[in-house]
Amino acid sequence: MIIECRDLIKTYPVENTMVHAVNTVNLSVNKGDFLVILGHSGSGKTTLLSLIGGLTSPDSGQVFIDGVENWQQSDRALSTMRNSKIGFIFQFASLIPTLSVMENILLPLSFGRNPAGSRELALDILAQVGLADKARAFPSQLSGGQQRRVSIARSFINCPDIILADEPTGDLDEETEKDILELFRGYNEQGTTFVVVTHNSDLAATQKGARVFSMRQGVLSSQDA
Amino acid sequence: MALKNIEKQLNILDYALSSLWRRRAKSFSILLVFAAIIFLLASFQMVTQSLSDKAKQVLAYTPEITLQKMSAGRQEAIPLAYREQLAGIFGIRRVVPRIWGYYFDEVRLANYTVMGMELENMPEGARLDASLANGKMPGPEARGWVFVGHSIKEALNLDERYTFSLFRPDLTLKAFTVSGEFSRDTDILTNDLIVMNLADARDLYGIPAGLVTDFCVYVANPKEIDTIAKKISTALPSVRVLTRPQIQKTYQVVFGWRSGFGSICLLAALAAFVILAWDKASGLSPEERREIAILKVLGWETSDILATRFWESLIVSGLACILGMTAAYIHVVYFAASLFRPVLMGWSVLRPDLHLLPRMAAGDILLILAFTVIPYLAATVIPAWRSATVPADSALGG
Known part of the structure; x- marks a missing residue:
């Protein structure tokens, strides 16, 4: 099992009450799974991704990645895990505006994990997302959809075991969306695990063998037949 | 790793x-x-x-002790006769009278510092030549000769001439001839300084014979400066005693x-x-x-x-x-x-x-x-x- 969530609870204070963003979620994900979590805005799906990725700590419950509990690790170990095992795709542009496209993509490979040929790999991934000619451009010179594609390319650069994607096709036109989903399928077939949260129910239909969940008021439920 | x-x-x-x-x-x-x-x-x-x-x-060459007479909290001329009382204090090597004052140049709106000394009686007098950039110190008989600091030379335009005059209190003029100029290394103390014979300074300021503005006291053992200063204070209560370390500290x-x-x-x-x-x-x-x-x-x-x-x-x-x-x-x-x-x-x-x-x-x-x-x-x-x-x-x- 590559991801396991046990009795995961996360609350946020809203005015004078505590709102359950994630409410007692239990989830097991095997290597190579493609999970689609459907839900409306505010249903808690982004918070669930943050908990799985170790970006925020749960109020209670546990998250295991490859059998290691996230919040039992040191900051260094957790950072290393994020860097080597997880690729993040956020629902908004998460590029550093003062870095070029190429520099943004290579950012996860800093600190001695910069293998030879990484620039070629980056160019290859950029070509796969249709932006081969934008390597030297800056985010401000790209459209919202192009920025999204750059952050998708960045999430694949360190060949992670898991991709956590939040509305990955939100800003994309139909054609590009198809290409990106094709790209996801290709990586998934090679063994990369995907957890994709979206409000787009069509996305689940396009991914063969995808495990589909829905999330409502923090509660996760399976839609698998 | x-x-x-x-x-x-x-x-x-x-x-x-x-x-x-x-x-x-x-x-x-x-x-x-x-x-x-x-x-x-x-x-x-x-x-x-x-x-x-x-x-x-620069202060290393100043007198070890300087004496000034005080009256009503203000400095006044000190009688030369005080030298006899100082002569009885053991450890004093020499007492040299000095006339020290300011001269206001109304044309240039600048203050000059005037110092009249018996250079021949100063223990370090011979060494003062070393502080000159050019010329030499006037001897005891050389009346009307002065040596000046750099700014005085510039202010009085002494590049092209060697003589200048200053007013006495009765507005008569007293002429001087420049015999030397202080080295620029000593500018901090000598920049606005005119040094002359004691008699010339007395004449310039109209100070009566038998009076000077202060005494420079030189001691035999510099370690005894404070002790001798105390003895002088006791012997001459109306005299302000300034030691070289005090001036340096100031x-x-x-x-x-x-x-x-x-x-x-x-x-x-x-x-x-x-x-x-x-x-x-x-x-x-x-x-x-x-x-x-x-x-x-x-x-x-x-x-x-x-x-x-x-x-x-x-x-x-x-x-x-x-x-x-x-x-x-x-x-x-x-x-x-x-x-x-x-x-x-x-x-x-x-x-x-x-x-x-x-x-x-x-x-x-x-x-x-x-x-x-x-x-x-x-x-x-x-x-x-x-x-x-x-x-x-x-x-x-x-």
Whole structure:
């Protein structure tokens, strides 16, 4: 099992009450799974991704990645895990505006994990997302959809075991969306695990063998037949 | 492992450098302001040290004890007859009378310092020739001959002529001939000085025979200065006794006070800069917070982010220190600390055109670093640490 969530609870204070963003979620994900979590805005799906990725700590419950509990690790170990095992795709542009496209993509490979040929790999991934000619451009010179594609390319650069994607096709036109989903399928077939949260129910239909969940008021439920 | 760590640090340094370059307008502005503050502080420190050193060096040839008669808290002429009472004090090598006063030049609106001495009776009299840039000291019989400081020579336009006249109190003129000029090395004391025979000074000021303005007392054993000063005070209660260490201390205090005053003003500017840096850094812009969050998401540790900010701040403050201190050195050596001369050189219209050799002890450098680099590092690294410890998803605003 590559991801396991046990009795995961996360609350946020809203005015004078505590709102359950994630409410007692239990989830097991095997290597190579493609999970689609459907839900409306505010249903808690982004918070669930943050908990799985170790970006925020749960109020209670546990998250295991490859059998290691996230919040039992040191900051260094957790950072290393994020860097080597997880690729993040956020629902908004998460590029550093003062870095070029190429520099943004290579950012996860800093600190001695910069293998030879990484620039070629980056160019290859950029070509796969249709932006081969934008390597030297800056985010401000790209459209919202192009920025999204750059952050998708960045999430694949360190060949992670898991991709956590939040509305990955939100800003994309139909054609590009198809290409990106094709790209996801290709990586998934090679063994990369995907957890994709979206409000787009069509996305689940396009991914063969995808495990589909829905999330409502923090509660996760399976839609698998 | 160590090699990997070095490689990681080099990568962080590389990122810090590129980060500074990316924000080059902001980085350059901070660098300039920072360098300007360090320049001002270091200049003050250097010039104060130089002036103190210079004063100490020049005062080494002044009398060990100076006596002045006081009446109603004010100085008045001292009778030559007091010498007989001083003769009975064991340890006094020599007592030399002196007439010392100011002469106000109404044309140039400048004060000259006039000193009439019996040079032939001064123990160090023969050595005074060494303090002259040219000419020689007039002998005891050479009436009307003077030697002058650099500014006097310039003010009276003595390049082309050797004679000039000063007014006596009864407005008759007394003529003088220049026999020599003091070396520029002694400018701090001799710049506005006219030295002449005791009789000429008496004539110039109209001081009656039997009176002088003060006595220069030389002692046999310099270690006994304080003891002999006490004996003189007891023997002549109406006399003010000034020892050379006291005069040296006065100069140090005067320069120290002026420097301290200036330093306080500059420290206020520095404090304003640190507050500004703190405000700027603690109020990290949403873009900066987002950048930190993105780096965390991508696997950077909190310590990596702090290291990046640390290197950025260290590069800015280090460069500012080098720039500021180099500029201060150039300012003091090549421009004679022209920015601070009005503050540090006092009220005289004829300010010495000093050739200062800056001196800075390691302690002074550390003090400046402590007051500049460390607060700046704290003002930039601490807010980054605060931002880096906040869960990344909240900064990303998802």
